[in-house]
Structure formats: C-alpha cells, structure tokens
Amino acid sequence: MKLYTLCGADPKQRFSPHAWKVIMSLSHKRLAxxxxxTAFTAIPNVVGSFSPTVPVLDDGGQKVRDSFEIALYxxxxxxxxxxxxxxxxxxALSRTIEGYSQWIVQPALMRIIGKDIHDCLAPEDQSYYRESREKRFGMSLEALVENWExxxxxxxxxxxxIRHALKFGPFLGGASPLFADYILFGAFQWARVVxxxxxxxPGDSVSDWFERCLDLYDGIGRAAAS
Incomplete structure (x- = not known):
C-alpha cells in the first residue's frame, strides 16, 4: 500500500490531521x-487529478481519498x-467525533497555530498556504492568530x-482505541508537529489520553518530527 500524506519543508514533518487518522488506522489494522x-504544491504531480488533497491511499491500484472513506474502505x-x-x-460515534473535531477543535487550533503551519513550509508552499487560508478566513494569517494566547x-x-467520555474508559472506543480516537488524535498531532x-x-485526562495514543503501535505518533 502507498499512502500519500502532507509534509512541511522537512519531509519528516508530516502534519495533516487527516493523514494521521489514516496512519493510525493502517497501524490499527496491522497493514504494511x-x-x-508530499508538499502542498506537489500534490497535483503526485496524485494527478484524482484528488486535490491528501491523504490518498493506493492499495494495489485501488485509490481512495478522504480519511473517513479510507477508514470505511x-x-x-x-x-x-x-x-x-x-x-x-x-x-456513528466516529461521525460525531468528526463533527466535533471539524467544527470545534480544529477551528480553535487554527486560531492558535495557523501561522506556525505557514512557518514550517517551504517557500513555494508558504505562498500557496497564505493565499488559500487568507481567502478562506477573510483575513491575514497574522490577524488570524493575533489573539492566540x-x-x-x-x-x-x-x-x-472528551473529559466526560474518558471517565468511562482509557479511550473514546472504550478499553481500546477505535477510529473515533484517531480522528481526535489527528487534530492534536497536527498541533504537536507544527x-x-x-x-x-499535563495531568489533564485529555492530555493523558493523547500520550497513550502517541505510544500506540510502537510509538508511531511519538516518533513524528516536530
């Protein structure tokens, strides 16, 4: 299998929250x-017209895009x-967590780390990122994160x-993680990497959960460059 993910100027700095969902899912499935x-501006050269974004999974010629669709596949x-x-x-739990992450967690994180993402990119990707995100948010990156503190x-x-859910088990999936855990993990890993x-x-139950997720699958999440 080939998995196309997103990286900064350093190829080891893989930061897409959606790609991390798939990395963890493949590891969960024990699939090699x-x-x-792949850098932002290199995506069209790598996956062609199949998808404007990554992750993209190529399973022996069968291509799948979108992290949730990949998990279902x-x-x-x-x-x-x-x-x-x-x-x-x-x-159903995963769809709920997906909505919570996309509408609550990730927008809040963008107002904290949005400029940090720009700063980890190569120059040509910085230009793309700035133009596309400033158009999306209707303001400069500097204005977006002005009140980050x-x-x-x-x-x-x-x-x-999430704290409430973790009162009943070590993972959102209960005794062991499910895709719902990887959805939320991807958002926090995004912030951790960039x-x-x-x-x-530290000491918060969500932080403890994240540390457990970082250690899963021989520490594949913890080993990511930041």
Missing part, C-alpha cells in the same frame, strides 16, 4: 504501507483485521465533552 510525504476490505468501528455504533487559555473548556505551543495541559 509505505508513506509518501479498510474496514470493508480487511474485515478480518482488528475493527476500526466495531459495528454501526462505532461508525487568549485562544489558548480558552481552549481547555472546549474539551469538556507548533511548540502547549496545547494540552
């Missing part, structure tokens, strides 16, 4: 894969391997639903 870190194709969902309930102070309160800012507070 080769990772191809892995679950259906490799049903004999450890399950990412453990049934319909796990898929107050955003950081407010961030822990946004994690209360920014030195202390997003999570």
């Amino acid at each position: 894969f080769e990772e191809y870190p 892995l679950e259906e194709t490799y049903g004999d391997r450890p399950s990412l969902f453990k049934g319909e309930g796990g898929r 107050s955003e950081l102070r407010a961030f822990p309160a946004k994690l209360e639903p 920014s030195p800012k202390p997003i999570l507070t």
Whole structure:
C-alpha cells in the first residue's frame, strides 16, 4: 500500500490531521504501507487529478481519498483485521467525533497555530498556504492568530465533552482505541508537529489520553518530527 500524506519543508514533518487518522488506522489494522510525504504544491504531480488533497491511499491500484472513506474502505476490505468501528455504533460515534473535531477543535487550533503551519513550509508552499487560508478566513494569517494566547487559555473548556467520555474508559472506543480516537488524535498531532505551543495541559485526562495514543503501535505518533 502507498499512502500519500502532507509534509512541511522537512519531509519528516508530516502534519495533516487527516493523514494521521489514516496512519493510525493502517497501524490499527496491522497493514504494511509505505508513506509518501508530499508538499502542498506537489500534490497535483503526485496524485494527478484524482484528488486535490491528501491523504490518498493506493492499495494495489485501488485509490481512495478522504480519511473517513479510507477508514470505511479498510474496514470493508480487511474485515478480518482488528475493527476500526466495531459495528454501526462505532461508525456513528466516529461521525460525531468528526463533527466535533471539524467544527470545534480544529477551528480553535487554527486560531492558535495557523501561522506556525505557514512557518514550517517551504517557500513555494508558504505562498500557496497564505493565499488559500487568507481567502478562506477573510483575513491575514497574522490577524488570524493575533489573539492566540487568549485562544489558548480558552481552549481547555472546549474539551469538556472528551473529559466526560474518558471517565468511562482509557479511550473514546472504550478499553481500546477505535477510529473515533484517531480522528481526535489527528487534530492534536497536527498541533504537536507544527507548533511548540502547549496545547494540552499535563495531568489533564485529555492530555493523558493523547500520550497513550502517541505510544500506540510502537510509538508511531511519538516518533513524528516536530
């Protein structure tokens, strides 16, 4: 299998939250894969017109895009391997966490680390990133993160639903992780890889959960360059 992911100027700095969902899912399924870190502006040259974004999984010529679609593909194709969902309930849980991450967690993180992402890119990718993100947010990157310190102070309160869930088990999936865990892990790994800012507070149950996730699968998450 080939997995195309997103990287900064340093190919070892792989930071896409969506790519990390797939890295963890492939590891969960105990599937061997080769990772191809790809810069923003190199994506069209690597995956052609199949997808404007990564991750893209190429499984012997069968290409799949979008992290959730890749997880569903892995679950259906490799049903004999450890399950990412453990049934319909796990898929529903994952969709809930996906919405929470995309609408609450990641926008808050962008107001903290948005400029740090730019700073880890090669010059040609910095230009692309600045133009596309400033168009998306309707402001400069500098304005986006102008109040990052107050955003950081407010961030822990946004994690209360996750603290509640972790009262009942070490992972969102219960005794062991599921795709729902990897969705949220991807967001925090994104911040960890691109920014030195202390997003999570040591001793907090969410921080403890994240540390457990970093150690999964021989520490594949912890080994990522930051």
